[in-house]
Amino acid sequence: TLAAPAIAQSAPKVSWRLTSSFPKSLDTIFGGAEVLAKAVSDATDGAFQIQVFAAGELVPGLQAADAVTNGTLEMAHTCSYYYVGKDPAFCWGTAAPFGLNGRMLNAWFYHGGGNELLNEFYAKYNFIGLPGGNTGTQMGGWFRKEIKTVADLNGLKMRIGGIGGRVLAKLGAVPQQIAGGDIYPALEKGTIDGAEWVGPYDDEKLGFYKVAPHYYYPGWWEGGAALHFFINKAKWAELPKAYQAILTSAAAHANVDMQAKYDAKNPAALKRLVQAGAQLHPFPGEVMDASLKASIELYAEISKENEPFKKLHDAVMAFRNDEYLWWQVAELGYDAFMIRARGR
Amino acid sequence: TLAAPAIAQSAPKVSWRLTSSFPKSLDTIFGGAEVLAKAVSDATDGAFQIQVFAAGELVPGLQAADAVTNGTLEMAHTCSYYYVGKDPAFCWGTAAPFGLNGRMLNAWFYHGGGNELLNEFYAKYNFIGLPGGNTGTQMGGWFRKEIKTVADLNGLKMRIGGIGGRVLAKLGAVPQQIAGGDIYPALEKGTIDGAEWVGPYDDEKLGFYKVAPHYYYPGWWEGGAALHFFINKAKWAELPKAYQAILTSAAAHANVDMQAKYDAKNPAALKRLVQAGAQLHPFPGEVMDASLKASIELYAEISKENEPFKKLHDAVMAFRNDEYLWWQVAELGYDAFMIRARGR
Numbered sequence: 001t002l003a004a005p006a007i008a009q010s011a012p013k014v015s016w017r018l019t020s021s022f023p024k025s026l027d028t029i030f031g032g033a034e035v036l037a038k039a040v041s042d043a044t045d046g047a048f049q050i051q052v053f054a055a056g057e058l059v060p061g062l063q064a065a066d067a068v069t070n071g072t073l074e075m076a077h078t079c080s081y082y083y084v085g086k087d088p089a090f091c092w093g094t095a096a097p098f099g100l101n102g103r104m105l106n107a108w109f110y111h112g113g114g115n116e117l118l119n120e121f122y123a124k125y126n127f128i129g130l131p132g133g134n135t136g137t138q139m140g141g142w143f144r145k146e147i148k149t150v151a152d153l154n155g156l157k158m159r160i161g162g163i164g165g166r167v168l169a170k171l172g173a174v175p176q177q178i179a180g181g182d183i184y185p186a187l188e189k190g191t192i193d194g195a196e197w198v199g200p201y202d203d204e205k206l207g208f209y210k211v212a213p214h215y216y217y218p219g220w221w222e223g224g225a226a227l228h229f230f231i232n233k234a235k236w237a238e239l240p241k242a243y244q245a246i247l248t249s250a251a252a253h254a255n256v257d258m259q260a261k262y263d264a265k266n267p268a269a270l271k272r273l274v275q276a277g278a279q280l281h282p283f284p285g286e287v288m289d290a291s292l293k294a295s296i297e298l299y300a301e302i303s304k305e306n307e308p309f310k311k312l313h314d315a316v317m318a319f320r321n322d323e324y325l326w327w328q329v330a331e332l333g334y335d336a337f338m339i340r341a342r343g344r
Numbered sequence: 345t346l347a348a349p350a351i352a353q354s355a356p357k358v359s360w361r362l363t364s365s366f367p368k369s370l371d372t373i374f375g376g377a378e379v380l381a382k383a384v385s386d387a388t389d390g391a392f393q394i395q396v397f398a399a400g401e402l403v404p405g406l407q408a409a410d411a412v413t414n415g416t417l418e419m420a421h422t423c424s425y426y427y428v429g430k431d432p433a434f435c436w437g438t439a440a441p442f443g444l445n446g447r448m449l450n451a452w453f454y455h456g457g458g459n460e461l462l463n464e465f466y467a468k469y470n471f472i473g474l475p476g477g478n479t480g481t482q483m484g485g486w487f488r489k490e491i492k493t494v495a496d497l498n499g500l501k502m503r504i505g506g507i508g509g510r511v512l513a514k515l516g517a518v519p520q521q522i523a524g525g526d527i528y529p530a531l532e533k534g535t536i537d538g539a540e541w542v543g544p545y546d547d548e549k550l551g552f553y554k555v556a557p558h559y560y561y562p563g564w565w566e567g568g569a570a571l572h573f574f575i576n577k578a579k580w581a582e583l584p585k586a587y588q589a590i591l592t593s594a595a596a597h598a599n600v601d602m603q604a605k606y607d608a609k610n611p612a613a614l615k616r617l618v619q620a621g622a623q624l625h626p627f628p629g630e631v632m633d634a635s636l637k638a639s640i641e642l643y644a645e646i647s648k649e650n651e652p653f654k655k656l657h658d659a660v661m662a663f664r665n666d667e668y669l670w671w672q673v674a675e676l677g678y679d680a681f682m683i684r685a686r687g688r
Contacts (some may be wrong), residue, residue, distance in 0.1 A: 011355070042386060042589030057538035101448065101679060103480075107607035108599055135676040136447075173394055199674065218678035245386030246590070253596035256450055267666035269672065280673065287683055292688060321686065322611035328683040329614065329624065330481040330543065332676070334562035335445060339672040342665065344636060 001122040004197050011047040011114030012240065016074035018229075019053045021061040021082060023180070026202055028265060030054065032133040032258040033077035034225055039250035040243075048243055050075070065230055069126045074235040077132055080118070084162045086125075087304050091128060091163045093118050094314035095138075095222040097295040099316055102134040102224030102259055104323045109226070112319050121308050127231050130251035133227035138219035139203065140283055141196030142212035144187065147266060147283065150290045159183055159195035163298070165222025170294040180206065187212045196221075200269035216281050220291055227258065251286070354582060357390040362573075365405040365422040365526075369544055374398065374525055375422035376477040376602040384587075385595035387489065394419070396592050406448055415471045418579040421476060424462070424572050428506045430469075432646050435507045436471060436656035437462050439482075439566040441639040443660055446478040446568030446603055448667045465652050472579050474595035477571035477602030480610070481528045481565035484627055485540030486556035488531065491627065494634045494653035503527055506643070508565025524550065538560045540565075544613035545606060553622040554635070560625050562656050564635055571602065603627040631658060 018037065022030045029308035037050040055061030065083050080093025092099075100108055108114035109131045122129050141160070147153065155173035158165075165175030176192050186192045188211040195205045195212065196219060209215065229251050237243065274280065283291075299317075303310035358667065362381065366374040381394040399405030408420035408429050428519045435445075444452055452458035466473050484506070490581025491497065498516035502509075511518030522534050523686075530536045532555040539556065540563060541547045553559065573595050580588065609629035643661075 039589060039593045043586055043593065045584075045586045046531050090559070098682065098685070101675070102680075103603065106604040110601055110604040111608035134559055137678040139674055151349040177539075200670070205536040218674045220678065220680070223678045223682070232482045238555065240389075242387055242389045245383060246593075249383045249387065249590075249593040253593040256596050257454055259447065260454040263447055263667065264455035267670040270670050271666075275413050282677055289498040289685075296688070319600055320617075320682075323607065324679075324686050325678060326544070326607075326611040326614050328686075330483055330562045331445070332683060333626055333677055334564065334567045335668075335671060335676055336680070337562070337564070337677060338442065338445075338668050341442070341633075341636055342668050342672075344640075 006230065011044050011242075013242065014048045014239070014342050016048075016050045016145055016235070017053065017058065018050050018075045018077060019055070019058050019067060019073050020065045021055050021064045021078040023056075023061075025052045025205060028201060028258060028261045029133065029135070029227065031261065032254045033229075035251045035254040035257050036077070036132065036229065036247075039253050040246055043246045043250070048246065052077075056163055056249075065125065065127070065164055068230045068232050071234065073125075074231075075229055075231045077227060077229055079225065080129065083163050087308065088108075088306060089309040089312055090165060092309075092316055093122075093226065093228055095225040096163050096313075096316070097167050097221045098292055100225055100320050102226075103135045104320065105134065105203050105224050106255070107224050107318065107323065108319050112316065116320075117312055117315055121141060121312065122230070127230040128233060128236055129228040129230055130248060131226055132229040132251045132254045134255065135198055135222070135225045135262050136259060137199075138196070138225055139199050139223040140216035140219045141194055142187065142203070142208040143194035143214040143216060144190065144212045145151065146194065146214050146281065147216065149284065150286050153287070156194060157192045159186070159192050160221070162221070163295075164196075167221065167291055167295045167298055170298060171290055174331065182206065199262065201265040204269045204273055205307070209273055209276055213271065213279050214281055215278045216283050218283070220283070220288060227255075229254075280304070322328065346567050351497050355388050356584070357583060357587075358392045358587065360392075360394045360418040360579070363402050363408045363418045364423060365399050365420065365426060367400075367405075367410045368398045369549060370603045372545060372602060373477065373479070373542075373571065375605065376598045378596040380476065380591075380594045381599050382572065383597050384590055387590045387594070388587070391530070392590065395403055396421075403523060405495060409469065412574045413421035413683070415470075415578065417576075419573055419575045420509055421573055423569065424473065425506050432507060432650060433653040433656055436653075436660055437466075437570065437572055439569040440507050440657075440660070441511050441565045442566055442636055444664050444667065446480045446570075448664065449478065449568045449570050449673075450475065450599070451667065452660065452663050457659065458663075461656055461659055464501050465656065466574070467577070471574040472577060472580055473572040473574055475570055476595045478540055478571040478599065478606075479566070479569045480603060480606050481543075482542065482566040482569055483540070483543050483562035484563045486531065486547070486552040487558040487560060488534065488556045489537065489629060490558050490625065491560065493628065494630055497631070500538060501536045503530070504563075504565070508540075508631065508660050511565065511635055511639045511642055514642060528552065528630075529557065536618050543606065544617055544683050545609040548613045548617055553617055553620055557621055557623050558625055559617065559622045560627050564627070564632060569584070571599075573598075588616050604681070633652065641667050
């Protein structure tokens with residue numbers, strides 16, 4: 001009683017170009033695009049090829065979305081929040097201060113209306129977004145001196161971008177935009193006092209522990225940072241339905257694979273960093289509290305003048321409040337016990 | 345400079361049957377097989393059809409793996425730990441007491457050597473396994489009376505299977521094997537004192553809160569419970585490479601989708617349960633501690649006489665200890681703050 005299958009069609013040859021916003025050296029995050037491209041090629045016997053370019057090979061990393069908007073490239077693998085300069089609402093696709101953790105983001109994207117709301121917003125930029133990876137909760141970054149009070153943030157020159165930087169600016173910090181390769185010398189010379197990057201596995205490669213050994217957590221501006229595949233709308237529409245389905249599953253495949261890879265790689269990297277001299281500190285409670293308060297103020301200010309931002313903000317925050325109601329029960333209860341029981 | 349794509353081949357028609365170990369009423373967990381089947385059909389213009397059957401339609405839910413082993417069915421969507429009666433080593437594919445949480449399981453499967461180790465073990469049963477979903481940390485179940493001390497476990501008749509049941513038996517409890525539909529009347533009559541099921545969204549459907557209102561957490565026997573797609577090895581080998589790739593990505597797609605669906609559905613269900621009278625309790629510290637100790641003893645006993653079990657146990661526990669070293673930093677730091685800050 002199987003339904004008769006549709007007539008099998010031969011697969012048309014399609015060649016796309018994808019720019020990543022990342023260098024090849026960040027193998028976890030750059031690798032997400034490679035996982036997708038391989039899955040698509042393998043699923044089509046090589047008929048649908050997506051050639052993956054590193055940041056800067058075709059377009060600068062932070063202009064990946066623009067290249068998709070104008071159709072220069074069919075797709076990009078990037079972070080939505082890199083484009084908050086165009087509209088702060090872009091932050092909600094990746095991470096925003098005191099937002100969703102990695103698993104909650106997927107819940108919101110796939111089953112909480114998040115993908116629909118984001119794609120409504122991305123439509124103005126002529127692309128659709130498919131979630132395509134996550135780093136998990138990021139670290140709070142590397143500092144030359146300890147941060148003991150909110151007053152220690154005053155005048156602190158920190159390499160941090162986006163909405164997180166604007167929250168810290170409310171507390172007196174001076175956010176700096178510096179490309180990855182320039183952070184180390186700036187920290188070494190003291191041109192900046194601190195810098196955030198990703199987490200142990202990626203941070204280790206840049207060697208910050210040698211010049212700014214105070215390693216803080218958690219990165220409250222990125223409780224879970226999602227990657228997206230952005231696909232030009234016209235190019236998407238031209239694809240056969242089967243290829244759209246293959247891309248959709250390949251993106252989900254890359255999504256779960258990247259989080260798994262970060263989760264597998266971070267523990268050993270953290271051990272090596274601590275052995276090499278990194279000093280772990282939680283942000284002081286008063287810094288966390290003041291940052292939360294400042295983020296709420298900033299969200300209210302932006303929401304007043306930006307309807308798309310407000311719509312996404314309100315959706316994420318309502319979802320978050322329910323998620324943490326549940327999270328505090330089984331998930332946190334289990335993890336907290338397991339951490340207390342380590343070594344037994 | 346694109347490599348020349350392989351010659352596109354027309355897609356052969358393939359019809360497979362999949363049995364789920366679950367009834368359709370459990371839409372999250374049963375739905376995982378539907379997500380996979382739709383992704384595969386859409387990716388092949390309907391040429392590769394996987395017809396999904398609920399537990400009992402073709403074979404009983406707990407015999408799903410057997411049907412794949414003997415080739416009666418091409419594949420199943422099930423929990424590896426349902427088959428601990430054949431070999432306790434099956435537990436490591438799903439969840440074992442004080443094992444990995446949901447994200448850590450994916451890290452181990454995809455990037456920690458877990459899939460390779462499990463497939464080496466599953467080969468004896470003539471199938472391969474692809475991870476295909478997760479419930480997240482489960483609840484500890486429903487009890488007619490409060491559990492305040494380890495002594496309260498003595499003689500406690502609880503519906504729980506597998507390795508978790510064997511751990512509780514060491515503490516004096518009397519594990520019971522009861523099918524889902526029979527749990528409610530047994531709790532109502534007092535034939536059993538408690539029962540574990542899944543989490544708020546699934547538990548709500550069975551109405552346990554009316555007859556056993558004490559709802560405990562966390563389910564330390566299932567810090568994250570993974571589903572698997574089991575595929576008959578010969579049937580897998582017969583598939584064109586492209587169909588193998590499509591199935592692989594579709595399974596990963598179903599994997600991330602199921603966890604997202606549980607995470608999206610559980611919070612509202614928990615609220616409704618509490619409003620309806622469910623009383624939330626954490627397991628007392630001494631119960632958690634005694635259970636951990638009993639699990640370590642049981643693992644040592646089984647490992648002494650079962651080499652495949654020992655190999656998987658040792659791999660999971662080494663991975664777990666490193667994971668929680670990292671988890672206590674950024675992930676738990678973030679979640680714990682967010683929970684304390686709820687309502688602000």
